[in-house]
Every structure is written in structure tokens, then in C-alpha cells.
Amino acid sequence: MRFIARFCKEKSECFEIITIYDEHSEKEEISKENPSIKTITKKNPAGIWFERKMHDDFGIIIKDAFDKRPLVHQERFPKDIHPLRKDFTQHKLQEAPYLPYKYEEIRGDGVFQVAVGPIHAGIIEPGHFQFSQAGENMLHLEVRHFYTHKGIEKMLEGKRLEDAKPIIERISGNESIAYQICYRDIYLQATKQELPLSLQKRHALLLEIERTIHHLTDVGFIPNDAGFGAALSFASKLSEEARRKMRELTGHRFGFGAVSFENSFIDIDGFNEWLNDLEKSLDFFEDWIMDIPSLWDRFDTTGILSLKQAVKYASVGVVARASGIKIDRRANPFYLEHGFRMVNEESGDVGARFKVRLGELKNSIEMMRHFLEEDDTVLEVAKICDGEYQSFCESSMGELFMSIDIKDGVIERFFARDPSFMNWQAVHIMMQKDIIADFPLINKSCDLSYAGNDL
């Protein structure tokens, strides 16, 4: 039974704690006077961030939790406020006195701490990494995030579903299409409509372009972090070309606003030409990169996440597949008919994650050929009905989960669990056998989102 998410909803009489597993979900009602629940982290360690977040957002006490530190609320966050409660309406917070955060640290003779972040050396998002070091060896790492926390869950409350779209598609720029597809599925559930096959194919095409862009960027950046810059030049050229294709097709380089219920013109020949070129370039790239021993010296056996640990931490996406777990939200009849095949590796190291990405790139090209079709279907949308809706999508990082409750025609509660939210919690395990100089490489090989994680 794979753990997926755990979150809270405020009802008029009580709090509802929803726990989602792959095969079923559980609902627990707790009183508002003294809201407390039992932890699930003994079985599902990745539950801890969900529970700490629940405490910050709603003030739910986790009775037997081993970690009760705040998660989203950082040092200067006003104490004892719970912004996701319905009676909280402030739009501006005053900074509270600085209260230091107690990092998980290993202490001992000669052990020292290295603090990295929140602002990093490269052009990337903010997050903090706290290392306990014995010389070069990493003894422990704590990943600390939520610097880019924007309060999106609160922002969307009270909005009509249509008005929420521009915000939802900007939760994580690299996964915009995936978020839009999750949104689309919820929209269709709420209007009780079926999606015509041709629209489904077009949206799937966009999702694969997004994956292609993201994977291409990664297969360049991962070798770059091992000191092999030529790969970055090569792959970033390809990813720029893919981005321009996205632009040509949707009018936006990241596909913001692209998933709609109206199919538009597509230049099939031009698209096929691009796919053929990309395929050739990738074959060349693979042939070249696999043949560089000094690079694979760095990749192999670095940053291992074993199958056992990946299962324990309920990892998803590329990270899970590189450790031998066979999960992918695309493993369904629609995708299988259009050429999908699961790409798996066993070793769970940087090299495995790199190879999964290369394999998925090739598979994406194959699928895109199947999804291509000229079509101008338009779906007239019906009226939105109140209800509680959930959806999933496989973004370029992994399984994305979204839940939207609609009451009186507006959003009552929005929750999204980015794939990164699961995988960040397993990153510290990957570090345990390596030296600190390998950290950027390991981190890049997972390439997780901060914005999507922090909401």
C-alpha cells in the first residue's frame, strides 16, 4: 500500500483529515476544540512533512510525532497563527521576533555543520540544506524548504474554478502542463463530462513536450555538475529547440494556458521533422556520453537510493523508477495504446536516474508521433457542480496529486501534492555514503521542484 498524501479540510463542525493511499483513502473527523490526531509516520516516514504542515496550517496537534518543529512557518513567522483556518483573513503579517530553528545535527569530536542556502550559487530556487560533516563525508543532511511558500492553497479559496486556472498553471513553471491536466480532470469531473479522444491526445502531446524540455535540460545539467560542460551546451541547444516548438504550438514557451477544450492548428510535417532531428541528436548524445569513463566514474554508485528505501519513503517519478519501482501514472490503456513503455533502472544512483531520463526521452518521441493529429474538436463545457474532486497526472518529475472541493460554486479547499514533496524527503538518504562535493550532482540528478513543493 503506497502512501500518497495526507491533508486537512476545515468543515463547519470539525476538521477532516484525509489520507490517500494508492488503493484506498481514509477519512478521520476530529473536533475543533482540541484537534489532535495520531501520527502515521511509523509506517510511512514521508508522512512527517504532511503532518508538520498540517500543524502549521491548521493547528492540528500530532500527538505522538517524533518531530514537532514547524515546517512552513519559519523563524520570523508570527506564532500561534494558522493561516488555512477559515477565520484567518489577514493579508499582511508582521515579522515576529527571531526564533531559531533547531536543525537535525549530528554532534561529536571533529563533526562540523555546513549550512547551504537558502540562496544558492547557481540560478535555482531557494531552499536550505544543513549538513553534518566528518571531513568530506556527509554524516547527515536535513533538507529544509518552504522559502517560496506563497499561500496558494489560501489564495485559491473562494475563487470560481475558471478563475483559478492562471494561478494553478503557475504553481511550478516546469510542470505547468501537468498541473493543467490535473485541473482539467477535476474540471471535467465537476461538469460531469467526458473528454473527446482527440483533445486527450493533444493534451498528452503537450505533456510529452514538457517532459522532453525538462529531461533535456537535466541530461545536460547532470553531466555539467560532474564537470562535463560540453553536454550542457549540447542538451541545452536541444531543449531550447523543444521550447520553441512548445511556443509554436501553444503561443507560450512554457505552455501556460495551453490545455484548453479547443484544438488548434498543428503543423504535422514540421513537428515530425523536429522529432526526427531530435531523435538523431539523442542517438548521437547517448553514444557519446555513455563512452566517457571519467563521467561514469562520478555517476555510478553515487547517491544511491535503494529499492527498499524508495518504497519506504513512497518515492515517485524518475527517482522511484531509477530505484526499480514500477510506478508511472501513464501506465494505463490510453498511454499503452500510444506507445508508452515504463523505463526502469535498478541501481538507484545518479547514473540510473540519468539513464531513466534518456530512456524516457526516447519513449516520449515515440509517443508524440502517436499523439500527433490534425484536428479541430471543440468541447462545449457544461455547468460546474459542487463536490469533492481528485485527480492525478505524471509530470516530468513524477506523480502529481490534486484535490479541489467546490462548494456554492467556488473553491472551498485546494490541495496539491507535488511529486517533489515526496522525493525531497528521501534525498537525505542518498547522501549517506558520499562526500559533500557530490551533493550538487545528486541533487541535480533528482531535479526536484521547490515552488511546487512549497506551494
Place this chain on the structure above:
Amino acid sequence: MIKFWNKRAKLGVITEKPELEESLKKIRKEIKESVKKHFAGSLAIRMVDSGSCNACEAECNALSNPYFDLERLGIYFVASPRHADVMLLSGVMTFNMTPHVKEAYAQIPSPKWVISVGDCPMMQAPYERTYAINAPVTEHLQVTHHIAGCPPNPLEIMEGLLEFLRKI
């Protein structure tokens, strides 16, 4: 490795593709001269994300791809604010990032400038105000130039940098 060099010789330089407008050439020349004049040949930029969706960062990263290749013009993204002339700021200035952004700004040696990139810092992106957002950034820092867009594409960022150089 030999395969790679063969390929490279065949491919040549792709940076100035004809599909990119002529203006790109002009901008590049102008930027180059301006950087030379104001910053002794190299303008060092510290990019800080104060809570973006990451698309603005992706476009800034794209500036280094072979099609745009910003570094040839003497404009560099540097690893530390202490090496920087300019802070390029993206994102909505979240409550949690505000003190860190201010700290990074304080660490930049004078004279220094702030350029905001994307609609977020001016609170013009679709995000709306919540408890966790402190934008617009102009309430916290003095912004010399703003590059609009959601996200601005690499060419627009280049143009924006040029306009900034014209201003100072």
C-alpha cells in the same frame, strides 16, 4: 570523444541563427559596448529568486544556451552577491524569503542596482496577495529597472538588460 569533435566541426557555430531577428545582433553589439563603458568589460549579475514559479529562472538559464550565449557579451551570472554589480530579482517576495533577499542585497558592494524580472516582483502575475506574499518588491528595495513578462523570454531579458544599461 573524436566523434564529438567531428560533430562539432560539422555543426559549426549556431549562435546567430537567421531565424532570430536582426535586432538580436544589434542588441548584442550595443550591450557589449555599454558593458565595456560602465563596468570595465564585465557586468556581474546575482540572480535571486524571492518566490517565483521557476519559469523566470529557466529563462535566465536559457540565456546561457548556445542560441543566446549571454556570456560572450561580458555579462555573467555570479555565485555570490559579493561578486555582483546587479541583483536580478524574480518572484513575489515571499514572507519567508524577504529577510534573505534583503541580506543578499546588503552583501552587494556599492554601487549596486536591482533589476526585477518577470511580472511577479511587481505583483502583476496572476498570483494574488496572501499572508505569505510581501510583493511588490518596490516596498522593500529600490528597483532601477523592471523587465516585464510572465516569463519574459531570453530575448526580452537581453533587451531589458540593454535598457538598464542605457539608464545608468
